[in-house]
Amino acid sequence: MNAPLPSDHPTIKPRKVGVLLLNLGTPDATDYWSVRRYLKEFLSDPRVIETPKWKWWPILNLGILSFRPQATGANYALIWDKERNESPLRVITRSQAEKLGAALAGDGIAVEWGMRYGNPSTRSAIDSLIAQGCDKILLFPLYPQYSATTTATANDQAFRALQKIRWQPAVRTVPAYFEQDVYVETLARSIREGVEKLDFTPDLVITSYHGMPLEYLQKGDPYHCQCHKTTRLVRERLGWAEDRMMVTFQSRFGPTQWLEPYTDVTLKSLPGKGIKKVAILAPAFSADCIETLEEIAIGGREEFLQAGGEHYAYIPCLNDTDDGMAMLEDIVRRELGGWL
Secondary structure (H helix, E strand, O other): OOOOOOOOOOOOOOOEEEEEEEEEEEOOOOOHHHHHHHHHHHHOOOOOOOOOHHHHHHHHHHHHHHHHHHHHHHHHHHHOEOOOOEOHHHHHHHHHHHHHHHHHHHHOEEEEEEEEEEOOEHHHHHHHHHHOOEEEEEEEEOOOOOOHHHHHHHHHHHHHHHOOOOOOOEEEEOOOOOOOHHHHHHHHHHHHHHHHOOOOOOOEEEEEEEOOEHHHHHOOOOHHHHHHHHHHHHHHHHOOOHHHEEEEEEOOOOOOOEOOOEHHHHHHHOHHHOOOEEEEEOOOOOOOOHHHHHHHHHHHHHHHHHOOOOEEEEOOOOOOOHHHHHHHHHHHHHHOOOOO
16 A cells, blocks of 8 residues: 555545544525425425325325425525525534534545535435545534434435445444533533523523324434433533423424423413523533524514513524534544545
8 A cells, every 4th residue: 555656546645534523414595495305305204204105195195395495485485694695504514514523624624514404414424525535534423422313314315425426435323422521511501591681580491302103212223311311411510400491302293192291382371370581501412493492582582582482582502602512523533534
């Protein structure tokens, strides 16, 4: 390998290690057809919707995709970054990749970002890393807790792309990091600082996780357990009593039973129990998106205040903050052990 190359040998680029940040995805715009394309790809994923295809196809294509894009597009419009004409998820994930790339560039590491659904595609990000000379790639699904509906489907998409590449790079995947000290400490600090900035003292801090059908838990998905452990570890790190934090699950869809307690139902019930000052965050998300900014920060506030609540605050995701980026860099460097 170290022998001199023949004079007519093609130029060989310096070898690099690649890091690919993978997130869920976003429509390209808020109009009906852009949102429809995104929802069709998302809701056609058999890891997300495990209903048999013969049964699900007419429900999706003849029902859901006829009316849901309009409502979803209107919700996206409420939180859309009009200056960049992009969703917050795309803006933040790009920034995370750029900042991580700057921090790791001196070590011969290239960083790209891709979406499971929508653009930029996972395949385009892998192609970019290979074009930069990466013969090793670390896949980093940006989900602290593992679920087949998130981490697994992100990795699936990357593996599908690799199937079409003749000279494949070596690949590693980042495992769930919900119980790593660097994540627990970073999340705890963001909560502590978020609460300290408020002009009220919350009666309760809610950790609202994206929900999933109860059936998936019963089939062995570890997500539910990892969500509860995340909150417990963070609460213990903060030194708070058990009754100061609780776990809820949001974003349920369809008539089946999902993980409980439901966030929206909980928010409506709390004022009647004398809990009228609430702070809420969404630890399952690495970047703020429609589920956090529209559903929780806007919709959750309306539900809580209309039910008699007095004070409500949303604590943002770690996003591309200095602490959040330091945490991501720490995990990447640890997972690249032996490659650098």
